[in-house]
Amino acid sequence: MRSVAEHQAVVAGLLAPAPVEEVPLPQARGRVLGADLTASIALPPFDNSAMDGYAVRAADVAGATEGDPVVLPVAADIPAGRTDVPPLEPGTAHRIMTGAPMPVGADAVVQVEFTDGGVDRVQIRHAPAAGTHVRTIGEDVPPGTVVLRAGTVLGAPQIGLAAAVGSATVPVRRPPHVLVLSTGSELVAPGTPLQPGQIYESNGPMLAAAVQDAGGHAELLRFVPDDVEAFTTVLQERIAEGVDLVLTSGGVSAGAYEVVKDGLTGRGVQFVRVAMQPGGPQGAGRLEIEGPGAGLPVVTLPGNPVSTQVSFEVFVRPALRAALGHPYPRRPSVTATLGERLTSPAGKRQFRRGILDAVDGTVREVGSPASHLLGALARADCLIVLPEDVTAAEVGDEVEVWLLDG
Incomplete structure (x- = not known):
């Protein structure tokens, strides 16, 4: 029997780092940066006003009080976006708006609330x-600074920063293309009438x-029948078009109609039992076939x-998140206080569905350990991990x- 850690290492070893592609910035939300992003300009790119008010020489208004x-005299108006900003002569002021370039000669801004708002x-x-x-040029980001490191997940602030330094596209990891197959002659599409012995297919969409x-x-490739020849034919036809990973559910136990196990045994996929519950029967490997898809x-x-x-x-x-370069590929974990007694079989790591009380830090099981209770899984917000020796x-x-x- 293989340990959980051993099988995690096997699966992780199947996926190489995803290739990097350039995508337009509006399409980058949630993607993982594939290379460092360096600022080609300074932020701010020029000295500018942080307030609506008047650009002045601090020495000219040193004695001003209420x-x-x-x-x-107000010599000029400087709205945001003006590019032909005249210099500020001694003994004058320029009315200026937030974000507008500071005129040469000015070293301070008096906010409009401390003036009469004159035109x-x-x-003052x-x-x-002074x-x-x-806002001085480069006080946020000097030019040449690495503003986002490879492995950064691009959310709204990161996309905003990339845009601010002028990046129209960003290098991100390409999402692995995963072919999801659900096997089972008993499976039918949700929304169609069920015949005796049939169930709605849920693993594929999940x-x-x-x-x-x-x-x-x-x-998603659905409703592959429990027929080895049909399964292998469908699989080879589809992988010839190019995918990064084949992910199947069902057909891997010790029964008489285990189509996945029967179809892939001897073709580079090793089927094992892992010391865990639920989820003991597992398989992983690289396809040993001729032609397209070999080594998949x-x-x-x-x-x-x-x-x-x-x-x-x-x-x-x-494994998928590690291939994408995520800095934290695993789910976040915390330590919680158990709110009820739980038992577990010796030698197996259990993953029990739970609900965590964020107020008192206690966790309780939802449902039971049974592996068919999907309703309990949908209500759970966490997994309770019981080690093999517990x-x-x-x-x-x-x-x-x-x-x-998380």
Whole structure:
């Protein structure tokens, strides 16, 4: 029996770092930066006003007070965006707006609230020090600075920064193209009438969504029948068009109609049992076939819905995110206090669905350990991890908890 850590290493080793591609900045949200981004300009790119008010020489208004204002002629208006800014002569002021370039000769801005707002002449009732309300060139980012490191996940602030330094495109990791296959002759599409013995297919949509959430691109190929020849034919036809990973669910146990196991045994995919619950039967490897698709990574997951999703969380999600260069490929984990007694089989790492109380830091199981209870999984916001050497965890014990919304 393979340990969880051993199988994690096997799956992680299948996926090479994703290639880097340039994408337009508006399409980069949520993507992972594939190379350092360097500023070719300074931020701010020029000295500018931090306030609406009047650009002045601090020495000209040094004695200004509320009761004894300094009166200066207003020589020019400088709105934001003006490019032909005249110099400021001694003994004058320029009316200036936030973000507008500071005129040569000015070294301070008096905000409009400390003036009478004059257009031709202005009464200034405050004596600012030199540099007051002036944003200096490069004070945020000097030119040549690495503003975003490779591995950064691009959210709104990062996209804003890239735009501010003039990047129309950014280098990001290309999402791995994952072919998701669900096998089982009993599966039918949701929305169609069920016949006796049939069930609605849920693993495929669930895994496709999980792949997308991890940063990959999912292609769902549904309703592959429990027929080895049909399965291998469909698989080879599709992978000839190019994918980065094949992800299957079902058909990997010890039954008589285990189509995935029967079709891929001897073709580079190794089927093992992993010391975990749920999700014991697993498979992983590289396809040994002739022609297109040779060497393609394949990960096979068990078919019970909870086993499928937990296996994805434990093995596939961190491997996909590592290939994308995520700085934190694993789910965030915390230590929580157990709110109820739990038992676990010796020698197996259990992943129990749980709900974490953020107020008191306690965690309780939702549902039961059974691997078919998808409703409980949908209500869970975390996984409670019970190590292989733990057979019973008592109320008040501290346990590791994986946060599913992080």
